[in-house]
Amino acid sequence: MIQAFAFYLFAALVLASGAFTILARNPVHSVLWLILAFFNAAGLMVIVGAEFIAMLLVIVYVGAVAVLFLFVVMMLDIDFAELRSGLVRYFPLGLAIAVVLAAELVLGVGAYRAGALELGTPAAETAPLVGEANIVSIGALLYGRYLFLFESAGIILLVAMIGAIVLTQREARADAGRSQQNISRQVSRRPEEATVNTRPEVGQGVQL
Amino acid sequence: MELTSSLGLIAPEILLSVAGLFLLLVAAWAGDRASSAISIAACVVLGAAFFLVAPSVCAGAAGLETVAFGGQFRADAFAGFAKLMIYAAAGAALVVAPAFFTRYAAMRAEYPVLVLFGTLGMSIMVSATDLLTLYIGLEMQSLAAYVLAAFLRPDQRSAEAGLKYFVLGALASGILLFGASLLYGFTGTTQFELMRVAMAGPISTGTLFGIVFVLAGLAFKISAVPFHMWTPDVYEGAPTPVTQFFATAPKVAAIALTARVALDAFGTHADAWRQVVIFAALASIVVGALGAIGQTNIKRLLAYSSINNVGFILIGLAAATPQGASAMLVYLVIYVAMSVGSFVAVLMLRDEDGAPVERLADLAGLSRTKPALAFCLAAMMFSLAGIPPLFGFWGKFVVFQAAVQADLVALAAIGIAASVIGAFYYIKVVKVMYFDEAVNVVRDRSDWAHWALLIISTALMSPLGYLLTGPLSVLADRAAASLFFLV
Numbered sequence: 216m217i218q219a220f221a222f223y224l225f226a227a228l229v230l231a232s233g234a235f236t237i238l239a240r241n242p243v244h245s246v247l248w249l250i251l252a253f254f255n256a257a258g259l260m261v262i263v264g265a266e267f268i269a270m271l272l273v274i275v276y277v278g279a280v281a282v283l284f285l286f287v288v289m290m291l292d293i294d295f296a297e298l299r300s301g302l303v304r305y306f307p308l309g310l311a312i313a314v315v316l317a318a319e320l321v322l323g324v325g326a327y328r329a330g331a332l333e334l335g336t337p338a339a340e341t342a343p344l345v346g347e348a349n350i351v352s353i354g355a356l357l358y359g360r361y362l363f364l365f366e367s368a369g370i371i372l373l374v375a376m377i378g379a380i381v382l383t384q385r386e387a388r389a390d391a392g393r394s395q396q397n398i399s400r401q402v403s404r405r406p407e408e409a410t411v412n413t414r415p416e417v418g419q420g421v422q423l
Numbered sequence: 424m425e426l427t428s429s430l431g432l433i434a435p436e437i438l439l440s441v442a443g444l445f446l447l448l449v450a451a452w453a454g455d456r457a458s459s460a461i462s463i464a465a466c467v468v469l470g471a472a473f474f475l476v477a478p479s480v481c482a483g484a485a486g487l488e489t490v491a492f493g494g495q496f497r498a499d500a501f502a503g504f505a506k507l508m509i510y511a512a513a514g515a516a517l518v519v520a521p522a523f524f525t526r527y528a529a530m531r532a533e534y535p536v537l538v539l540f541g542t543l544g545m546s547i548m549v550s551a552t553d554l555l556t557l558y559i560g561l562e563m564q565s566l567a568a569y570v571l572a573a574f575l576r577p578d579q580r581s582a583e584a585g586l587k588y589f590v591l592g593a594l595a596s597g598i599l600l601f602g603a604s605l606l607y608g609f610t611g612t613t614q615f616e617l618m619r620v621a622m623a624g625p626i627s628t629g630t631l632f633g634i635v636f637v638l639a640g641l642a643f644k645i646s647a648v649p650f651h652m653w654t655p656d657v658y659e660g661a662p663t664p665v666t667q668f669f670a671t672a673p674k675v676a677a678i679a680l681t682a683r684v685a686l687d688a689f690g691t692h693a694d695a696w697r698q699v700v701i702f703a704a705l706a707s708i709v710v711g712a713l714g715a716i717g718q719t720n721i722k723r724l725l726a727y728s729s730i731n732n733v734g735f736i737l738i739g740l741a742a743a744t745p746q747g748a749s750a751m752l753v754y755l756v757i758y759v760a761m762s763v764g765s766f767v768a769v770l771m772l773r774d775e776d777g778a779p780v781e782r783l784a785d786l787a788g789l790s791r792t793k794p795a796l797a798f799c800l801a802a803m804m805f806s807l808a809g810i811p812p813l814f815g816f817w818g819k820f821v822v823f824q825a826a827v828q829a830d831l832v833a834l835a836a837i838g839i840a841a842s843v844i845g846a847f848y849y850i851k852v853v854k855v856m857y858f859d860e861a862v863n864v865v866r867d868r869s870d871w872a873h874w875a876l877l878i879i880s881t882a883l884m885s886p887l888g889y890l891l892t893g894p895l896s897v898l899a900d901r902a903a904a905s906l907f908f909l910v
Contacts, residue, residue, distance in 0.1 A: 333609075333627060335607075335611025371562055377537060378569065381574070
């Protein structure tokens with residue numbers, strides 16, 4: 216009873232905040248609605264017993280991704296009124312695409328319900344570790360059976376990082392020193408190098 | 424126990440990744456001054472990986488003892504054969520890079536590191552026997568390639584090539600992933616072995632959709648028509664050593680991966696994918712031959728030439744027999760040697776100021792100004808055209824032979840006819856070099872490494888190459904047999 220109540224509460228809130236994400240006029244409000252949607256989705260995950268996914272949703276999506284969105288929205292000067300200005304012109308095209316997608320959904324689900332689509336049966340070897348918290352099960356899979364792929368995925372992220380640095384660091388290298396902090400030079404700096412005593416004539420400025 | 428044997432099987436990959444990480448640290452601390460030392464070290468690592476893989480290729484490793492990580496990875500002779508080509512081609516791309524980048528003061532220590540990680544991705548691709556491994560390898564290779572294409576950031580064309588490659592590559596990855604998700608949904612597994620078993624019997628529409636989408640995503644990576652549009656732009660814009668790398672190593676990896684997916688995972692339904700592959704093969708041959716005719720840029724011309732060659736390679740795949748796979752591998756070896764030779768020759772051409780020469784018209788009169796270079800380039804062109812005394816003919820011959828043996832006579836006939844069209848523009852290059860008046864002075868400012876690569880590939884393409892047909896076909900047959908060795 217309490218579970219059903221919690222489910223309908225979270226589900227309704229997810230739907231509502233998802234709708235408000237799109238409808239909100241102010242982009243900052245949109246992001247805030249999105250964060251609310253993430254929180255409620257995390258609640259839904261707790262109900263189905265996937266507490267690790269729920270935790271990830273809060274930590275990764277709310278903590279990192281949504282905050283990043285918020286920064287981007289606040290820092291980039293995007294004219295959202297201009298972005299929306301083509302709405303009437305593109306409305307028929309958008310509607311047509313939406314109708315096609317909806318028809319595909321109905322056809323697909325209908326065929327599946329009618330038994331025309333026969334999905335494959337998962338290979339039997341994916342039996343869950345009984346009685347373990349699902350973080351243990353995920354860890355056992357990632358560091359056990361999928362060890363090779365997990366480590367390879369790490370290298371992909373490293374390559375992406377090298378790429379980002381190689382492609383953006385170029386301009387900074389032209390005037391090397393400005394972009395990088397030289398700690399030893401900072402620490403070894405003496406007061407007499409940094410300050411000068413001058414006695415300018417009256418009415419004349421100081422040359423820096 | 425299982426982990427230990429698996430780690431033994433991925434020894435070349437471990438070597439590449441550890442060396443890549445170590446060289447990355449060296450690059451971070453020593454900076455760009457160390458870039459040539461890092462390039463040399465990366466070449467040594469590639470050589471070591473080459474000799475780690477070589478024994479399994481010679482022994483024709485196949486079967487259960489080559490399976491690692493519970494069927495996600497297989498280090499059989501087929502994968503080994505492709506890895507040998509990939510390591511050699513990556514080494515060639517490292518050798519020619521410093522001379523090119525130094526002119527732009529853009530030789531950076533990250534270049535060899537990115538090439539190493541890209542090679543690691545390709546190495547994983549050719550050994551993939553699971554959709555997850557396939558995708559991880561493909562993305563690792565692609566990410567490194569996107570960065571390499573834009574490596575000359577201040578150059579507008581290079582930045583454009585990188586961006587174009589990235590956007591279209593991401594789209595292709597999306598298509599491939601969609602197909603993979605359909606395959607997983609309808610077969611219930613991501614492993615090629617189990618997928619083949621699950622697909623036995625009449626094929627469902629959903630599975631068919633999955634096959635087509637996966638093949639479309641892979642066709643982008645091998646730049647087969649109709650997914651070839653990015654190739655000329657990216658090849659033209661990317662720095663020439665990088666173009667040479669793109670035309671060789673990633674092509675080998677993507678073609679070997681396509682062959683494994685088609686023959687292993689979809690092996691029970693050759694009829695389902697064969698028409699797709701036949702269409703891509705014929706379209707690639709025709710578009711590659713016709714598209715090259717109007718080109719004035721040598722790199723664009725070689726890009727169309729690579730599209731054309733992919734078509735011939737796919738004819739071997741369409742046969743769906745061990746002979747076809749073996750012919751495909753032989754063709755790939757010859758194609759890699761021809762591509763390396765042509766691109767090295769292009770890299771050696773400089774105008775009076777030392778700027779790279781890329782226009783076809785600038786080759787005019789090369790036979791008088793640089794007779795040796797012109798001779799080597801002419802040999803490459805005749806070989807690419809498949810003119811008999813040269814070794815390029817042998818590759819086309821074995822591919823067509825395999826197609827005829829698999830009762831694909833019409834495919835072979837159209838392929839031969841289209842290769843005659845292709846011969847036109849290869850011979851046009853020779854005509855420009857030998858019969859046109861020289862308009863400007865072309866010098867070559869090349870070192871011994873360029874000459875060594877060019878002489879090796881010219882010697883391979885000369886009739887001397889036929890001495891290799893015996894060992895080459897034995898190794899390719901073993902590799903193809905290991906691909907068809909069903910566990």
